[in-house]
Amino acid sequence: MSYSIEQRDEQLLQSTADIMYTVGFEDASRHLVTVTITVSKVTTEEVTLVMPSWAPGSYKIRDFAGHQGNVEAWIVNNGVRTKAPLRWRDKASLVISTRGATAIEVTYVVYCNERTVRTNHVNRFHASIMPVATMMYVEGRTNEIHHVVLLRDAKQWPHISTALSPVSSDGRTFGALNYDVLADSPIEIGSHTVRMFNVLGVRHELALCGNHQVDADWLVAQLVTIVETEARLFEGIPYDRYVFIVWVYPGIGGGLEHGRSSVNAVDPSTLLDKAKTLDLLSLLCHEYFHLWNIKRIRPDVLGPFDYTKETLTPMLWLAEGLTSYYDDLLTYRCGFSTEREYLDILGKDHITRLMRVPGRFRMSVRDSSSLAWLKLYMQSPDANNRFPSYYLKGGVVCLLLDVYILDHTDGKRSLDDALRALWARYKENPAIGMSEQECIAIMERGCGVQFRDVLMGWLSGTEELPYDAILAHVGLTLQMNTRTAEAISFGENRAFASTSPSPFTGMMVREESGRLLVKMVEEGSPAWLAGVAVDDEIVAVDQRRVTSVALLDQYLSEPPGASHQITAQCDGRLYETQITPTSVQTWKLINVANPTTRQKELRAIWLKR
Numbered sequence: 100m101s102y103s104i105e106q107r108d109e110q111l112l113q114s115t116a117d118i119m120y121t122v123g124f125e126d127a128s129r130h131l132v133t134v135t136i137t138v139s140k141v142t143t144e145e146v147t148l149v150m151p152s153w154a155p156g157s158y159k160i161r162d163f164a165g166h167q168g169n170v171e172a173w174i175v176n177n178g179v180r181t182k183a184p185l186r187w188r189d190k191a192s193l194v195i196s197t198r199g200a201t202a203i204e205v206t207y208v209v210y211c212n213e214r215t216v217r218t219n220h221v222n223r224f225h226a227s228i229m230p231v232a233t234m235m236y237v238e239g240r241t242n243e244i245h246h247v248v249l250l251r252d253a254k255q256w257p258h259i260s261t262a263l264s265p266v267s268s269d270g271r272t273f274g275a276l277n278y279d280v281l282a283d284s285p286i287e288i289g290s291h292t293v294r295m296f297n298v299l300g301v302r303h304e305l306a307l308c309g310n311h312q313v314d315a316d317w318l319v320a321q322l323v324t325i326v327e328t329e330a331r332l333f334e335g336i337p338y339d340r341y342v343f344i345v346w347v348y349p350g351i352g353g354g355l356e357h358g359r360s361s362v363n364a365v366d367p368s369t370l371l372d373k374a375k376t377l378d379l380l381s382l383l384c385h386e387y388f389h390l391w392n393i394k395r396i397r398p399d400v401l402g403p404f405d406y407t408k409e410t411l412t413p414m415l416w417l418a419e420g421l422t423s424y425y426d427d428l429l430t431y432r433c434g435f436s437t438e439r440e441y442l443d444i445l446g447k448d449h450i451t452r453l454m455r456v457p458g459r460f461r462m463s464v465r466d467s468s469s470l471a472w473l474k475l476y477m478q479s480p481d482a483n484n485r486f487p488s489y490y491l492k493g494g495v496v497c498l499l500l501d502v503y504i505l506d507h508t509d510g511k512r513s514l515d516d517a518l519r520a521l522w523a524r525y526k527e528n529p530a531i532g533m534s535e536q537e538c539i540a541i542m543e544r545g546c547g548v549q550f551r552d553v554l555m556g557w558l559s560g561t562e563e564l565p566y567d568a569i570l571a572h573v574g575l576t577l578q579m580n581t582r583t584a585e586a587i588s589f590g591e592n593r594a595f596a597s598t599s600p601s602p603f604t605g606m607m608v609r610e611e612s613g614r615l616l617v618k619m620v621e622e623g624s625p626a627w628l629a630g631v632a633v634d635d636e637i638v639a640v641d642q643r644r645v646t647s648v649a650l651l652d653q654y655l656s657e658p659p660g661a662s663h664q665i666t667a668q669c670d671g672r673l674y675e676t677q678i679t680p681t682s683v684q685t686w687k688l689i690n691v692a693n694p695t696t697r698q699k700e701l702r703a704i705w706l707k708r
């Protein structure tokens with residue numbers, strides 16, 4: 100089977116298609132879209148249409164057919180439509196008898212009321228359409244050109260932002276060279292803010308959605324820097340047009356990568372302080388980086404896709420781990436953060452977070468990747484105790500690998516060179532992805548270092564990673580800190596009280612209707628040792644009723660280090676236990692004492708920008 104997600108707009112101009120989707124929005128206010136699929140040049144007795152069960156990049160069975168309704172089929176003979184019999188072959192595959200006709204039509208509605216980067220959201224103000232969750236494919240004909248006609252009211256919704264290519268000047272017909280490109284091209288329709296800009300002679304678009312005050316021109320300026328910085332790493336831009344879709348709505352987050360676009364979701368509060376703004380810029384760097392790493396450089400099972408079932412790969416350490424390492428590194432290379440800020444982000448958001456995952460001793464990052472469908476994407480409250488995220492641990496492994504390569508080549512090569520070798524491999528053979536074996540061999544050749552055994556040890560093992568041994572090469576060491584009390588002072592610096600740090604119990608507690616319910620307990624933590632479990636209710640501390648997290652923190656820190664009696668409830672019955680909170684531990688990357696010239700030089704090469 101041939102596979103390609105490469106498409107240039109000029110290839111679709113004035114094209115014709117025998118598979119066409121017409122999408123109507125008359126019921127948008129009710130979160131409904133209508134879809135008509137017209138398939139012509141039919142030569143078989145039956146046509147099978149399939150609704151995908153998952154969206155590439157998001158490893159969870161979502162059974163998009165569940166949102167579909169009012170399904171009907173027709174055969175079309177000389178322009179006359181006759182109702183056609185249909186049957187479901189399985190939960191998502193529809194078989195239509197053609198009775199010798201050369202064209203068929205299938206109509207249905209899709210309920211679109213889930214605002215995430217891999218699902219549809221449509222209301223009276225806009226439509227965010229994910230084709231993979233909306234448009235069934237025609238079995239056996241996925242390699243043909245597909246057209247999409249969007250019947251929106253252009254006065255209400257003036258803008259359509261998508262990587263699908265315009266077919267004509269009617270402003271409503273778009274095309275894809277094949278179904279994979281269609282499935283990979285989200286569509287944003289509405290009155291959102293649009294900015295067009297050129298970087299390195301290539302057209303880019305920003306679609307900024309949501310009714311919050313975000314400075315689109317500021318965002319464009321940051322995107323220009325991101326594109327220039329990442330294009331420098333990969334020595335060019337591999338597309339003719341790219342669309343950044345940015346959603347700003349309360350309570351959302353995350354992103355999803357595509358071949359010529361990305362969807363990036365942020366809460367409006369994101370732009371209110373520097374740390375959160377850096378998170379947004381890091382997200383934009385991350386999803387944009389994916390256009391190379393995972394959309395093109397990829398494991399062999401992730402393109403071509405089987406849209407009907409789970410696809411297992413141990414290589415998400417590459418797809419997501421490497422991307423997670425580079426997102427903050429690129430944020431730094433873009434000049435958005437200082438060296439100290441970047442090192443602090445590595446300490447806080449990468450290493451400290453991983454150190455708080457007891458599951459890193461229970462499952463390897465490769466297994467966590469293979470089982471992503473059941474683990475990361477279907478997390479139980481006990482997840483943190485059972486496995487490490489391949490984003491988190493995969494990213495830290497890539498940090499160590501980068502420094503390992505720098506050390507073994509005296510700073511002449513880095514992970515950048517391994518990455519460029521993977522990119523060259525894609526360009527040689529874009530139709531086929533790589534095995535893990537081949538991937539590591541290419542990376543080794545790219546930087547001239549044999550690291551297979553070391554890397555596979557980190558990826559397949561469950562021991563603590565050798566932070567200090569590796570990071571010392573760039574003059575860094577890990578320092579563990581426990582937060583201590585801080586004096587509160589007013590006016591002439593007269594201390595009048597002190598704030599205790601939040602006592603560490605290892606349980607996550609949430610207030611629900613005046614009750615404190617345990618949502619998670621870290622293995623080996625004070626709460627774990629006290630026998631407190633998920634779904635228990637914390638009723639009282641030292642015989643004093645607690646109804647809020649603030650009160651719980653206060654009682655558990657009076658005095659710091661003391662042991663407390665906990666009254667809790669499980670299954671409708673009260674029980675008593677003792678808990679001794681400790682201090683929160685964090686890890687920071689600090690400079691080694693008296694760094695050598697070599698350590699200083701390797702640091703400078705590593706963090707050159």
Ligand SMILES: [Zn+2]
Nearest residue numbers: 385389419422
């Ligand atoms: Zn990602």
